[in-house]
Amino acid sequence: xxxxxxxxxxxxxxxxxxxxxxxxxxxxxxxxxxxxxxxxxxxxxxxxxxxxxxxxxxxxxxxxxxxxxxxxxxxxxxxxxxxxxxxxxxxxxxxxxxxxxxxxxxxxxxxxxxxxxxxxxxxxxxxxxxxxxxxxxxxxxxxxxxxxxxxxxxxxxxxxxxxxxxxxxxxxxxxxxxxxxxxxxxxxxxxxxxxxxxxxxxxxxxxxxxxxxxxxxxxxxxxxxxxxxxxxxxxxxxxxxxxxxxxxxxxxxxxxxxxxxxxxxxxxxxxxxxxxxxxxxxxxxxxxxxxxxxxxxxxxxx
Amino acid sequence: xxxxxxxxxxxxxxxxxxxxxxxxxxxxxxxxxxxxxxxxxxxxxxxxxxxxxxxxxxxxxxxxxxxxxxxxxxxxxxxxxxxxxxxxxxxxxxxxxxxxxxxxxxxxxxxxxxxxxxxxxxxxxxxxxxxxxxxxxxxxxxxxxxxxxxxxxxxxxxxxxxxxxxxxxxxxxxxxxxxxxxxxxxxxxxxxxxxxxxxxxxxxxxxxxxxxxxxxxxxxxxxxxxxxxxxxxxxxxxxxxxxxxxxxxxxxxxxxxxxxxxxxxxxxxxxxxxxxxxxxxxxxxxxxxxxxxxxxxxxxxxxxxxxxxxxxxxxxxxxxxxxxxxxxxxxxxxxxxxxxxxxxxxxxxxxxxxxxxxxxxxxxxxxxxxxxxxxxxxxxxxxxxxxxxxxxxxxxxxxxxxxxxxxxxxxxxxxxxxxxxxxxxxxxxx
Numbered sequence: 001x002x003x004x005x006x007x008x009x010x011x012x013x014x015x016x017x018x019x020x021x022x023x024x025x026x027x028x029x030x031x032x033x034x035x036x037x038x039x040x041x042x043x044x045x046x047x048x049x050x051x052x053x054x055x056x057x058x059x060x061x062x063x064x065x066x067x068x069x070x071x072x073x074x075x076x077x078x079x080x081x082x083x084x085x086x087x088x089x090x091x092x093x094x095x096x097x098x099x100x101x102x103x104x105x106x107x108x109x110x111x112x113x114x115x116x117x118x119x120x121x122x123x124x125x126x127x128x129x130x131x132x133x134x135x136x137x138x139x140x141x142x143x144x145x146x147x148x149x150x151x152x153x154x155x156x157x158x159x160x161x162x163x164x165x166x167x168x169x170x171x172x173x174x175x176x177x178x179x180x181x182x183x184x185x186x187x188x189x190x191x192x193x194x195x196x197x198x199x200x201x202x203x204x205x206x207x208x209x210x211x212x213x214x215x216x217x218x219x220x221x222x223x224x225x226x227x228x229x230x231x232x233x234x235x236x237x238x239x240x241x242x243x244x245x246x247x248x249x250x251x252x253x254x255x256x257x258x259x260x261x262x263x264x265x266x267x268x269x270x271x272x273x274x275x276x277x278x279x280x281x282x283x284x285x286x287x288x289x290x291x292x293x294x295x296x297x298x299x300x301x302x
Numbered sequence: 303x304x305x306x307x308x309x310x311x312x313x314x315x316x317x318x319x320x321x322x323x324x325x326x327x328x329x330x331x332x333x334x335x336x337x338x339x340x341x342x343x344x345x346x347x348x349x350x351x352x353x354x355x356x357x358x359x360x361x362x363x364x365x366x367x368x369x370x371x372x373x374x375x376x377x378x379x380x381x382x383x384x385x386x387x388x389x390x391x392x393x394x395x396x397x398x399x400x401x402x403x404x405x406x407x408x409x410x411x412x413x414x415x416x417x418x419x420x421x422x423x424x425x426x427x428x429x430x431x432x433x434x435x436x437x438x439x440x441x442x443x444x445x446x447x448x449x450x451x452x453x454x455x456x457x458x459x460x461x462x463x464x465x466x467x468x469x470x471x472x473x474x475x476x477x478x479x480x481x482x483x484x485x486x487x488x489x490x491x492x493x494x495x496x497x498x499x500x501x502x503x504x505x506x507x508x509x510x511x512x513x514x515x516x517x518x519x520x521x522x523x524x525x526x527x528x529x530x531x532x533x534x535x536x537x538x539x540x541x542x543x544x545x546x547x548x549x550x551x552x553x554x555x556x557x558x559x560x561x562x563x564x565x566x567x568x569x570x571x572x573x574x575x576x577x578x579x580x581x582x583x584x585x586x587x588x589x590x591x592x593x594x595x596x597x598x599x600x601x602x603x604x605x606x607x608x609x610x611x612x613x614x615x616x617x618x619x620x621x622x623x624x625x626x627x628x629x630x631x632x633x634x635x636x637x638x639x640x641x642x643x644x645x646x647x648x649x650x651x652x653x654x655x656x657x658x659x660x661x662x663x664x665x666x667x668x669x670x671x672x673x674x675x676x677x678x679x680x681x682x683x684x685x686x687x688x689x690x691x692x693x694x695x696x697x698x699x700x701x702x703x704x705x706x707x708x709x710x711x712x713x714x715x716x717x718x719x720x721x722x723x724x725x726x727x728x729x730x731x732x
Contacts (some may be wrong), residue, residue, distance in 0.1 A: 086618075087619055088618045108623070109622070111620050114621070131504030131505075169502075169504060
């Protein structure tokens with residue numbers, strides 16, 4: 001992993017296990033202040049965010065700082081990124097600053113792969129277009145493992161705009177490596193049949209109730225209106241057919257958990273009652289974001 | 303011009319089936335004699351021992367980019383790359399700036415070619431004004447000025463009524479209509495073939511049906527109008543099957559495939575390398591296999607490069623921002639040998655046909671034979687030469703090739719245009 005982290009698809013299962021195990025050590029102990037480490041003292045991490053992000057960017061920043069690294073964040077608004085500078089020029093400018101790693105978020109699938117091909121610096125993909133969001137899948141796995149002893153054999157329903165979701169892709173790749181049973185569900189034009197072939201153990205249904213029946217984990221996705229080029233489903237029908245409501249939870253396992261990568265649209269893909277219910281682990285996901293990203297940074301730079 | 307004697311080569315001519323070791327004597331740009339042990343005093347001798355001497359290769363689909371996009375390619379650099387790839391003739395696609403939609407542009411291209419081109423340049427005129435798909439271009443006067451076909455390549459005519467009128471008009475002028483079959487509504491926003499790999503990579507898809515629908519429409523219009531149709535760069539199995547069926551019914555339809563569509567698939571996009579991004583996109587392995595099968599069965603008439611230069615600055619961007627197209631003149635023969643001949647799919651003679659008499663038939667050209675009196679356009683290649691393609695040494699102004707670093711068995715050695723050796727593989731390049 002010294003080369004960076006571009007995606008989950010080509011990551012070894014053992015590597016994932018090592019990160020998840022290490023992340024456990026970085027989880028905050030109850031009512032204890034965090035002790036700042038100096039594992040990465042003197043190292044420079046550049047957070048390069050071409051696309052708006054709150055939780056991912058801040059949690060990468062916190063993770064870097066808790067490990068003692070110097071972290072700077074460059075975001076699209078107010079930088080040369082928004083002034084028409086090409087990716088190649090940005091890349092050359094950054095290389096001249098000699099960072100030890102670059103954390104990158106970009107609206108184009110494959111943008112970090114492009115950067116990685118041309119820069120001898122480890123690149124950490126913080127979400128590329130509609131492709132992958134590897135650290136999100138790692139923190140989701142960490143969150144599931146905080147509630148279940150193993151991922152093996154779990155039934156995970158992923159519901160929503162799957163085709164445009166980098167979170168879904170990374171989660172599918174990760175969960176599949178651990179032998180989970182993955183059910184994808186959403187409007188047909190957002191869940192193309194080819195998705196069932198990208199990893200073993202994936203199946204598709206267009207019926208939300210069937211997807212949730214017997215599930216251990218329900219992952220809801222945000223409807224990404226900004227990525228849809230046209231109306232892929234009739235306006236106004238989304239919540240009725242693919243929004244998660246309290247009555248759906250009765251179909252899942254009694255101790256099933258509900259996840260969402262955020263930001264949530266209450267009343268669109270998830271009802272407020274579910275988002276705020278005991279089943280929801282959405283805030284645990286946010287907490288684990290820092291721990292998992294510390295483990296990733298340590299593994300790449302430590 | 304001194305006489306030229308090409309000695310002791312394996313002379314292969316798909317037009318007649320001729321396949322013998324022989325000498326070829328050329329005088330004043332024409333083939334004078336073909337036979338064993340020819341003698342000619344004062345002739346320049348070229349030793350072709352161990353080499354194949356074939357009719358000059360014709361590329362039906364080349365983007366020379368001049369006028370208007372000289373930063374990407376010029377008639378001079380594009381034809382340099384052509385002859386280095388063994389092509390003696392290239393068809394220049396009309397999507398230049400201005401678009402080749404009237405006789406003045408056609409004449410300009412031919413004048414520039416007269417001054418700078420190493421290969422023969424045959425202009426293809428646009429179907430509609432500015433290739434906007436609305437009003438028919440000056441088809442008749444372009445033909446009179448030297449256009450050999452019409453096409454709105456890259457910006458296909460969406461309006462079926464306009465296409466019908468174009469076909470009717472083209473038929474009257476005995477011009478072949480070359481169509482880049484793509485339903486622009488179905489392909490809109492797409493970056494690669496729609497399938498498992500596009501879903502895996504999170505890239506927007508261009509479904510095969512975007513091509514198939516337009517092939518189906520065009521075939522129906524051919525039935526209606528009787529025009530000759532040539533389907534450019536077929537990439538989908540379904541499209542090829544429809545073309546095969548139409549040919550069986552005797553419709554005047556021909557088609558070409560590109561080297562990249564028979565050598566690569568959508569799985570090759572895993573690295574997000576924009577040198578694998580073109581239209582139509584690299585399709586599935588099943589489509590690729592069907593194209594190769596179509597070459598074997600004879601449904602495919604020609605191999606054409608769709609040489610589409612784009613400068614590095616345009617290809618060095620986010621994948622979704624990069625323009626479509628790859629260069630291919632210099633690698634076409636190597637790729638075709640590797641994919642078709644070394645695999646035992648087709649004999650060498652059929653391969654030569656795909657580069658010579660095949661495309662000549664598509665255009666209705668008489669040239670392309672190796673008989674006395676014919677224009678001496680010859681492609682001389684070594685079927686066993688081992689060479690590695692280094693795109694940075696390409697004659698093309700642009701370096702967007704998916705085949706950089708590939709090692710080939712078999713490649714061009716010398717190219718003769720109108721009786722003159724215009725390119726020869728130098729020792730250090732070998």
